[in-house]
Amino acid sequence: MTTITLAQGDITRESADAIVNAANSSLLGGGGVDGAIHRRGGPAVLEECRALRASHYGKGLATGKAVATTAGNLDARWVIHTVGPVFSQSEDRSDLLASCYRESLRVADELGARTVAFPAVSAGIYGWPMEDAARIAVETVRATETSVEEVRFVLFDERAYEAFAGRLR
Ligand code: AR6
Numbered sequence: 001m002t003t004i005t006l007a008q009g010d011i012t013r014e015s016a017d018a019i020v021n022a023a024n025s026s027l028l029g030g031g032g033v034d035g036a037i038h039r040r041g042g043p044a045v046l047e048e049c050r051a052l053r054a055s056h057y058g059k060g061l062a063t064g065k066a067v068a069t070t071a072g073n074l075d076a077r078w079v080i081h082t083v084g085p086v087f088s089q090s091e092d093r094s095d096l097l098a099s100c101y102r103e104s105l106r107v108a109d110e111l112g113a114r115t116v117a118f119p120a121v122s123a124g125i126y127g128w129p130m131e132d133a134a135r136i137a138v139e140t141v142r143a144t145e146t147s148v149e150e151v152r153f154v155l156f157d158e159r160a161y162e163a164f165a166g167r168l169r
Pocket of ligand 1: 009010011012022023024029030031032033034035036084119120121122123124125126127128154155156157160
């Protein structure tokens with residue numbers, strides 16, 4: 001049984017086996033959670049991202065996929081980088097967003113992670129409406145078979161927290 005919990009705040013302050021990063025396909029960092037994770041995680045995270053690019057992801061990590069690196073100075077063993085879809089009005093990309101959660105949990109299982117902290121993937125710079133992002137996140141985690149014992153959604157602000165809390169009620 002996986003327990004879903006919620007927290008409000010900065011995910012880089014969390015303690016968990018794995019912290020999920022809302023990355024981009026370059027794996028080389030960016031703004032939002034990605035920037036915060038690389039800043040606090042330190043150079044070891046970027047170094048491993050660069051090595052992964054060189055060895056496996058020359059064309060970038062595809063949208064909906066996930067890959068793990070060290071967590072550097074974060075209070076975690078791993079960062080799981082996943083690439084959310086950019087929100088589109090004209091195309092339904094929900095399954096790609098769901099895939100981010102499924103793939104991150106699959107990677108977490110491979111690693112043996114018991115606690116995994118997720119941000120609201122795609123709900124910032126990538127423009128996904130928060131209510132819908134929360135629905136997809138919660139429904140997907142509930143429907144995914146995993147050995148992860150705790151999935152913690154770490155929401156940056158109250159609006160995001162309330163969107164996720166509403167889904168869990
Ligand atoms: N802790 C928890 N949540 C956060 C934090 C934090 N430190 N910082 C932001 N959020 P975003 P995306 C929230 O933009 O939409 C990057 O440049 C934020 O308020 O980080 O998937 C990447 O390199 C929002 O609710 O990720 C990509 O290019 C949620 O986390 C692109 O942004 C996700 O916002 C990915 O965009």
